[in-house]
Amino acid sequence: MDLRALLEGPSEVEQAAVDDLLGPPESGWEGGHFTGLDGHVAYGGHAARERRNLLLPALHAVQDAAGSVSKGALGYISKRLTVPPAEAYGVATFYALINTVSRAPTLLHVCDDIVCAVYGADELKRSLERELGPPGATGPGISWAPSPCLGQCERAPAALIHTAGSGYRNVAPAEAASLTSLAFDELPTGLIHQDRDELRLLHRIGAVDPESLDAYRSTGGYSGLEKAIAMGRDGLIGDLDVSGLRGRGGAAFPIGIKWRGVADAGGDVKYVIANGDESEPGTFKDRILMEGDPFAVIEAMTIAGFATGATRGFAYVRGEYPVAERRLMNAIDQARDAGLLGPDVAGAGFAFEIEVRRGAGAYICGEETALFASIEGQRGEPRQKPPFPTEKGVFGKPTSVNNIETLVAVLAVLQMGSAEFAAIGTERSTGPKLFCISGDVARPGLYEVPFGTTLRQLMTLAGGVRDGASVGAVLVGGAAGSFVDGNSLDIELTFEGAAAAQTGLGSGAVIVFDDSTDFGPVLRRIAQFFRDESCGQCVPCRIGTVRQEEALARLAANSPLGDVAEERQRLDDLARVMTDASICGLGQTAASAVQSAFRLGLPGAAL
């Protein structure tokens, strides 16, 4: 890009959006220049570091108002935040949802990921192509573009609509006619197919008004915070140790150890982060929790603040989840009005505030250190660990990052007692667990079961394979997970049981494919996903994910480089290098599903 274009200045709409967020500029802005004392803008330095974290919110503000971020707007944001223009450009272009070229006022993001493919995403794309022309963000009215998983897999196929001036809306199941006429209803929060009385994590979903603090409190809400305060910091963290609660975001780290690490870290400034980035294909549990029980997320974050001594929290919400974002913001406002956030939470003598931050279409930003970078206004690139977040997290301060489900499970521990929580499941995997079941099952959806439930039992809860077909394979743990076949349905769904079956629970995604599935296209879509989502920072992942996808495409086209055996060997070598030498979990798991499909000899996989 010609960076001189950044001097063109923003449109009126764009400037108003930035000024709404940042306040009016201290000096004037005319014809591409500040007209302050000397009209001079010094980029970098202390002021830039202070305000840099507002970069992504400012980009969102412009895009929400104008549909895209023009070069002039980018230049204006750079000057207002004193962020060097090239860096602002680097950040804006990092995120899939930020358009830096002028685009159609309405853009349809149409999921063509592995679950939506089972539910006719290809046909939907063909219809849109007939009506709206080829994919691409530009055009006069409505245009469309393919998207990775939108976190609506239980009601596939899914779409996300962005309209300049009115923001994002989810549509699922999506049909070409309703998409092109922009006629669709508000989606309900996810359907719960189980008896709510037996549920510990999902009991309010769909039954209690998610926009009312009174409704939340009348169903036991905020009794957890009360108990936590009565126990005191040490008592609470000790209780979490007894519960055996381990993180539900993929790494299964014990929460008691994490919270104690932050509580014991020195310094006055500490942070709590709720990780609602949830972009693993096949995963939608955190969306349902944030949309359906937002006060629970806010209460649990407040408890985390109390336990760790953090005074500020961020709820980082996937950009594709507008309802979750809105409901969390409403919950924060109501909690603040009721004195449950602020300088003296619940009159208990501690301060805690929460801010919602919106992601912008980058799977990697769910990785905790990339998430810090995203909040700080940098490109979402993971950092080396150590130092661990408990020592040096967001803004270089001790930080506790937890998955949304983990936080809600803290409330379950407080509600039922740590011993009772620990008695559910197995010794190493305690408590209730959420699984997102999608694909070829009769009742796709979110299910809460005790750890140790078998895959077969879980699938039975979801009505079994749809249309009476048999299982072809089940992808456990999402795109970063591994396939198991019909012979492994009795594996116990625990951290240790999944590891013994050469898979991992990951984010709790369980995607079922029936026995008519050709796994070739499924593997290629998974490989494309990792190729597109790699942050590009380290060579094994940046190059490996591209080469993996290319090799699979050549095998599918029956034109291997050398012969099939050579190509397979190349894929095995790539897998080893990515797994062993990548900086973060994305590269380390980018070959898992492909390799597991080869091991099992799934149809279409082992050409």
Ligand SMILES: Cc1cc2nc3c(=O)[nH]c(=O)nc-3n(C[C@H](O)[C@H](O)[C@H](O)COP(=O)(O)O)c2cc1C
């Ligand atoms: C590529 C990648 C993506 C991730 N995405 C998420 C995510 O969307 N949500 C999440 O909670 N954890 C995600 N994680 C795991 C986080 O880094 C971190 O372990 C987790 O948020 C900690 O919370 P927990 O201890 O409650 O599980 C991801 C990890 C990797 C490597």
Ligand code: SF4
């Ligand atoms: S493994 Fe991939 S996503 Fe992770 S840091 Fe390296 S390039 Fe980025």
Ligand code: FES
């Ligand atoms: S919404 Fe399409 S695969 Fe998840």
